[in-house]
Amino acid sequence: MTTGSVNPRRADTRRNHERILIAAAESLAGSGEVSFNAIAKHAGVGVGTVYRHFPTPEALILAVYRREVRHLVEVVPALLAEHPPEQAFRVWTTDHLAHYMMTKRGLATALRSASATGGDLPANAYEAMVGAVATLLKANVEAGTVRAELEPETVLRGLGGLLYLDSADEWRKQAAALADLLWRGMCTHRD
CATH class of the missing domain: 1.10.10.60 (Homeodomain-like)
Known part of the structure; x- marks a missing residue:
């Protein structure tokens, strides 16, 4: 039994x-x-x-990449359940996406090497990230905090500035400043 x-x-x-x-x-x-x-x-x-x-190192690199993307997507519903939509967006950006971007910077060269030796990059990673941003935007539109016409792809491109964070510097503070700047452009009212 x-x-x-x-x-x-x-x-x-x-x-x-x-x-x-x-x-x-x-x-x-x-x-x-x-x-x-x-x-x-x-x-x-x-x-x-x-x-x-x-x-192989390539197998490990690809597994890290898949894990990081999966985490970014899977954490969104938990953040929305735990926080108001605006705070969920900010926490996702500063605590999750910023960390991923720093990891991705180190992963970039390794990923190029891995894909050049026959490793398959997940084709749907970008779509998964756009989906995570879309979920956060939808919750914020429903809460009346951001403009309804925002495109998730545009917001994700704006968040691309997180790639320039320096892990040896005050990256959390810098990530929060970028999230705040982007938020001010997204919100329905100007403070």
Whole structure:
């Protein structure tokens, strides 16, 4: 008889997988490099475990990219449930998208290398990001805080300025300033 519980080895495997992806994302955000030894040490696993999960650096890079995009999309409903729409937009921008943009900067070169060696970049990543922005905009339009004619693609392009954040500087403050600037252009009334 099964109880429906998860096999402890599988749960441990999933935890290791996630720890490896977190360590790799931090490494890519900082140095832009993928060192399986450094990632294994940071994740608290053996280097063989990293290779079992990700046989090549390209596989690891693509997995980090997919994880980051998936997180950005999946966090939106939780933020809208927890915060008023305007605050959800700001939290998503400063706490989630800004972090992703810094990681993406390190990922950019690695992604070019990964795709050049046959790795497949998720074709729907941009569409998923536009969908996340559309969801945030829709909630804000319904709350009467932003103009209804805003295009999610335009807002996402405006948020592209987050790519210029410096992780060694006061990036949260800079992200909040960019979100505020963009917000003032989006809102239904001028303060």
